Amino acid sequence: xxxxxxxxxxxxxxxxxxxxxxxxxxxxxxxxxxxxxxxxxxxxxxxxxxxxxxxxxxxxxxxxxxxxxxxxxxxxxxxxxxxxxxxxxxxxxxxxxxxxxxxxxxxxxxxxxxxxxxxxxxxxxxxxxxxxxxxxxxxxxxxxxxxxxxxxxxxxxxxxxxxxxxxxxxxxxxxxxxxxxxxxxxxxxxxxxxxxxxxxxxxxxxxxxxxxxxxxxxxxxxxxxxxxxxxxxxxxxxxxxxxxxxxxxxxxxxxxxxxxxxxxxxxxxxxxxxxxxxxxxxxxxxxxxxxxxxxxxxxxxxxxxxxxxxxxxxxxxxxxxxx
Numbered sequence: 633x634x635x636x637x638x639x640x641x642x643x644x645x646x647x648x649x650x651x652x653x654x655x656x657x658x659x660x661x662x663x664x665x666x667x668x669x670x671x672x673x674x675x676x677x678x679x680x681x682x683x684x685x686x687x688x689x690x691x692x693x694x695x696x697x698x699x700x701x702x703x704x705x706x707x708x709x710x711x712x713x714x715x716x717x718x719x720x721x722x723x724x725x726x727x728x729x730x731x732x733x734x735x736x737x738x739x740x741x742x743x744x745x746x747x748x749x750x751x752x753x754x755x756x757x758x759x760x761x762x763x764x765x766x767x768x769x770x771x772x773x774x775x776x777x778x779x780x781x782x783x784x785x786x787x788x789x790x791x792x793x794x795x796x797x798x799x800x801x802x803x804x805x806x807x808x809x810x811x812x813x814x815x816x817x818x819x820x821x822x823x824x825x826x827x828x829x830x831x832x833x834x835x836x837x838x839x840x841x842x843x844x845x846x847x848x849x850x851x852x853x854x855x856x857x858x859x860x861x862x863x864x865x866x867x868x869x870x871x872x873x874x875x876x877x878x879x880x881x882x883x884x885x886x887x888x889x890x891x892x893x894x895x896x897x898x899x900x901x902x903x904x905x906x907x908x909x910x911x912x913x914x915x916x917x918x919x920x921x922x923x924x925x926x927x928x929x930x931x932x933x934x935x936x937x938x939x940x941x942x943x944x945x946x947x948x949x950x951x952x953x954x955x
Contacts, residue, residue, distance in 0.1 A: 637711065638672035639842050640696065640810060645669045645705035645715075647688070647695045647866075651915060663915045665691040667866040667922075668705075670941065675809065678836070678843040680857030680874075682850055682889065684911060688866035689846045693812040696844070697729050698722045709810070727757045730803035734815035736795035740787040746773075747783030750802055757806045772801040777831060793824035797831070804835065812844045817852060829856060850893050854878055859947075862886045865922040866914055868941060872948035882950045885923050921953065929954050 647666040650659040666688045673679050681689045694700045696707055698714065707715035714725050733739040740749055750769045754760055760768060770780035776797040787795060796816065803811050813832070817825040829852065835841060845856050853860060860877040862870040862885065870883040881887045888905040909926045912918050918925055924934040931953065939951045 636675065639675040639710060640671075640673040640844075641706075641708040642669060642671050642692075642696065643706045643708075645692070645695065645707065646703045647691055647700055648703045661915055664866050664917045665914060666695060667917065669863075669866075669868050671861060671868070671871065673810070673842060673844060675842055676836075676840050677858040678845050678856050680853035680860040681844060681846045681863060682848065682853050682860060683863035683869075684889075685848065686911065686914070687863045688914075689863050690814050691866075692863070693731070693814050693844055693846050697731055697812055698726065699731070727806045728808050729810045729812070730806070730808040731812045731814060732796075732799050732803050732816040734819055736792065736799040736819075737787055739799060740795065742787050744786070745783065746785055746787065746790075746798055750798070750805055753802060753805045768805070769801075772805055773798075775804070775835075776801045777827075791824075792820055793827060796820060796824075796828055800828075800831065800835070804839070807839070808841070810842045810844070812846065814846045815848070816845075818847060818849060825852065832856070850889060862889065865912060865917070867922050868949075868951060869923065870948075870950045870952075876945070876948045880948075882944065882948070882955045883923075883952050884927050884929055884954075921951070 645666055646668060648662040648664055651661040651663060652658060653660040669692060671679070681692065683689050691700060695702050698717070702715050705715065706713055709725055709729065714722060747769050750772060751765045754765045754768060769783060773780055773782050778794060778797055790798065817828050820828060832843070836843060845853060847853050854874055857874055859871065859873050861868060862877065862883065864885050870877065870881065870886045877886065878890065881890055888907050891903065891905040907926045912922070912925055920935045920937055921927070921939050924930040927934065934953055939953045941949060941951045943949050944955060
């Protein structure tokens with residue numbers, strides 16, 4: 633898999649939101665939501681993306697899909713540079729890149745039948761006849777564990793898990809290669825989470841799908857992902873395969889995150905790493921290493937020099953002076 637050209641390449645991606653002030657509303661600062669992120673995603677794999685709330689993982693996913701305009705950097709899909717393309721030029725790529733949203737109810741029109749919502753994407757991206765579209769939607773409903781008679785029902789008639797199955801069906805409708813799962817199971821009960829995760833893995837195997845799986849739930853990410861990217865304050869902290877990240881974490885932030893995973897072992901107390909201080913503001917970005925203000929092993933140079941993103945072993949990257 634890794635010997636083939638990557639399906640998706642992101643290089644030095646930045647996504648800033650301007651802060652305007654004054655009488656003429658000029659830009660006085662920027663919220664650095666994503667700051668200099670580089671990564672590759674290979675066909676058929678799942679790249680998990682984890683980090684605290686506000687670390688930029690969802691913004692990264694939305695920018696990759698063109699739902700947000702990038703500020704700097706490049707995004708390549710199958711070798712084509714798609715970063716900064718107009719909506720018209722990006723349309724031919726959107727068929728290959730879809731998204732499953734966190735809140736399945738908010739992403740559906742409450743006044744629109746489920747069948748019509750699924751048919752809508754087929755109208756935009758295919759030339760199927762009305763009958764062919766109806767048949768395709770019914771096939772999709774069955775494939776995600778619903779029934780074809782659900783075509784005529786409205787979103788409020790479904791449970792949260794069922795609505796997320798509809799969201800998965802919509803993402804799957806035009807046979808994409810890449811699906812960004814943005815906290816796709818975080819709003820669901822634990823038992824329903826397990827069912828949706830099982831479905832996502834089955835669909836990946838059947839359709840050779842590639843996932844960017846964004847989540848704050850480290851246990852779910854480990855179960856889903858081939859590789860894991862750890863983000864902090866819009867920047868990359870560590871990247872490696874699941875075993876490297878979970879069994880041999882290098883970055884102090886990764887270690888702190890992993891220490892928060894509940895692992896009940898009878899007779900053994902689990903020690904949690906407590907980070908001191910608050911998460912810095914993305915509008916007042918720290919100099920040097922973005923984590924130095926909370927890092928338990930930070931030295932003076934950590935506040936002055938940004939650490940290099942480097943490979944410490946095959947496939948295992950980290951941005952830390954002290955590793």
